[in-house]
Amino acid sequence: MAASVLADDGIAAAGGPLLGDAEFQFLRDFVYRHCGIALSEQKRQLVQGRLLRRLRALRLGDFAGYCELLRRDPDAELGELASAISTNVTAFFREAHHYELLENELLPQWLEHKRRSGDRLRIWSAGCATGEEPYAMAMVLAEALERAGKTVDAKILATDLSPQALGVARKGVYALDRLGGVSEERRRRWFLRGEGEYEGYARVHPRLRELVTVLPLNLLHDWPMQGPFDAIFCRNVVIYFDQPTKQRLFRRYAQMLPPGGYLFLGHSESMHGLSDDFELVGRTTYRKRA
Template sequence: MSMAATMDNNVGVAAMGGPTLGNAEFEFLRAFVYEQCGISLGEHKRQLVQGRLVRRLRALKLRDFQAYCDLLRRDPQQELGELASAISTNVTAFFRESHHFDLLADELLPRWINEKKNGGRLRIWSAGCATGEEPYTLAMVLAEALEKHNANGLDAKILATDLSPQALETARKGVYALERLEGVSVERRRRWFLRGEGDYADYVCVNPRLRELVSILPLNLLHDWPMQGPFDAIFCRNVVIYFDKPTKQRLFQRYAGLLPEGGYLFLGHSESMYGLNDSFDLIGRTVYRKRSA
């Protein structure tokens, strides 16, 4: 038996630079994350989970992974957002997968605004909004469409939700490094962002008009949803890649319940609804429209 194998699973191994994630703790975390977040962690994710959660142990001043698991058992919700944020990768950008926003600007928003401007409401949900780039991109496109079609008085809002407290904090602040605007045109940069000064010269803040259009709230997609809908469109991009087939099926069915006939669901470039739900038709690149009953 090797020396490492004879050591306590929870005590740090010097070569690993911190506490070691033992079998019992990893199995608990796998079950906990699947139940609470719908994320399926394979055995090959052990080192990734250990490496990312070591930082949480340090932040919480916990000696080992057993203490961390005990914290989750005592109060699952207290640490859930931080745990989910640590083990998932929040990759996002302004105007990421720009064809989705082109469809909104060129076809969908003009139609919806025309239908609703004499009395109605327009709602878009950014589910899994991460640090806010997606909902603020939606807000730019929406604000421009409202102005173009003389509908600034329309009741139009964007709901942005995520499980990660850190991501939501960034989204609420609406402050981004200038380099994050790579996908934003010069014209839009000038119109929708305020440049920092002095120590903040390399940062921008989103225009207050965009903040007016976006409501940012914490939400676990696997738990109860307080909103009733309906939404004209739901963006859930690069979220379901972490879920197994049964979880995806349940989530897509719930989305279908919040969309009217003809409502739209946008997925990420590596995601598909094929074989998972028969309530939608694929009408474009990862763009789905809810079928008529």
């Protein structure tokens, strides 16, 4: 993934308004209801420090005013709130065994089947963060399409809740030191090195941008897409959800996958005891039962 994870960065709230008991309880309920994340009392200082930036940006004098804004129009501020209290952790080709399975086994099989049937191929990066995950998928997919020499309607959907993360994903511009997981051959093939004011940066190749559609989506709200997807990547996202939220999400993923479709989780995540719809077929790799 692509992950949105809570991490205490030690930001102090010195000189700013304090987050009172009532406001913190409201925020805890709001974040759980809309984001599926349970904020413990230990996260109070983190929430206070992170949200002070939003108070300043919105020119609000206290947290009561911010809570009132959320009550009036939850959707308008939800993405900013999620961005403020989370840290997007991702990298190109993170958990490489998933990409190796795609490249060596799944994509060749799928492309041959799609060519014969005329069906489309769809992969979903659910929680794409700043886009490294879906663009890594796009490299593997583009290369597989070339090797197969077949014309198949193939696309990758990349979704996230954070407006800031989605902005980076849409631009597809990354500092060169972010390309550590990309081989030298793929760097030459799939990135355009920046010059002038963009020195030290690289943009993903237009071919990759053609394959990836970046959209905002809250995993806990309604999903506008119908599916089906051949594979869903939801890595390092559900680790911060409680058990009932995970179970609901896995049921919804199962509805979006055909029998034999794949669901990829993060290295610290497991579906054990949470779903009967999937079977474990590899490291954090699950296949929907027939």
